[in-house]
Amino acid sequence: MQQLPRICQNYILGKYHNGTLLDKTKVKYEKSLILRNIETAHAGTYQCKANNGLGVIKSSVAHLTVIGKGESYCDKSPQEHLIKLPTDCSQTKTGSNFYNVGKCPNSQCAGHLNSDLQCKDKVDYTCGVKRMKLQKIECQGYTLPIMVVVECGCSQSTHHKVLTRGRVTAYDTGAPLQFGQIYMNGVNVGFTGYKGEFTLEVPNETKRLVVTFVDPQEKFEILFIRI
Numbered sequence: 001m002q003q004l005p006r007i008c009q010n011y012i013l014g015k016y017h018n019g020t021l022l023d024k025t026k027v028k029y030e031k032s033l034i035l036r037n038i039e040t041a042h043a044g045t046y047q048c049k050a051n052n053g054l055g056v057i058k059s060s061v062a063h064l065t066v067i068g069k070g071e072s073y074c075d076k077s078p079q080e081h082l083i084k085l086p087t088d089c090s091q092t093k094t095g096s097n098f099y100n101v102g103k104c105p106n107s108q109c110a111g112h113l114n115s116d117l118q119c120k121d122k123v124d125y126t127c128g129v130k131r132m133k134l135q136k137i138e139c140q141g142y143t144l145p146i147m148v149v150v151e152c153g154c155s156q157s158t159h160h161k162v163l164t165r166g167r168v169t170a171y172d173t174g175a176p177l178q179f180g181q182i183y184m185n186g187v188n189v190g191f192t193g194y195k196g197e198f199t200l201e202v203p204n205e206t207k208r209l210v211v212t213f214v215d216p217q218e219k220f221e222i223l224f225i226r227i
Contacts (some may be wrong), residue, residue, distance in 0.1 A: 013049040
């Protein structure tokens with residue numbers, strides 16, 4: 001929950017929940033509003049009205065979201081995220097060159113509190129990818145592998161990320177390496193895009209990075225890139 005503005009610390013006329021004045025006989029408050037035994041009914045917006053002798057004004061809105069024990073703020077079902085496929089990979093059922101690989105919202109969520117008295121996580125948690133699977137798409141004369149998001153979940157945030165972005169193309173023709181496999185330390189970490197573009201997350205302490213790109217169509221030779 002956001003902290004109520006400084007205006008609410010003095011000259012209080014009343015405090016409001018979802019636009020309705022709180023009954024002081026039921027919810028006791030003076031300068032500060034403390035909610036106990038939180039229930040889903042407490043969710044919503046909070047404001048205060050104050051008077052400094054020159055006029056009356058309502059504060060900005062503070063939002064409170066209430067999540068029940070054992071419930072997740074993250075929707076497990078991925079959102080739609082379409083990527084463009086090569087022209088020779090039209091889907092039989094839809095006739096479209098786009099495929100839904102899914103994505104998860106990058107929004108805050110509640111972690112695992114050590115105590116019911118603790119009101120904030122010691123570290124931030126966000127909704128993100130929990131599980132992916134390899135999906136094979138049949139194209140004209142070859143099979144295209146892509147990674148699809150299957151499930152979203154709440155996990156600890158990574159605040160400092162080092163990202164390396166680039167594009168892989170043929171030296172002589174400039175043709176992009178489409179959906180090439182990317183290997184770091186012998187592990188497949190993803191694929192290049194339709195235009196040969198890629199983004200890699202690199203550990204902070206990395207001083208030298210060796211990346212291997214493999215063309216599943218064998219039009220390109222194996223590429224080694226040192227960064």
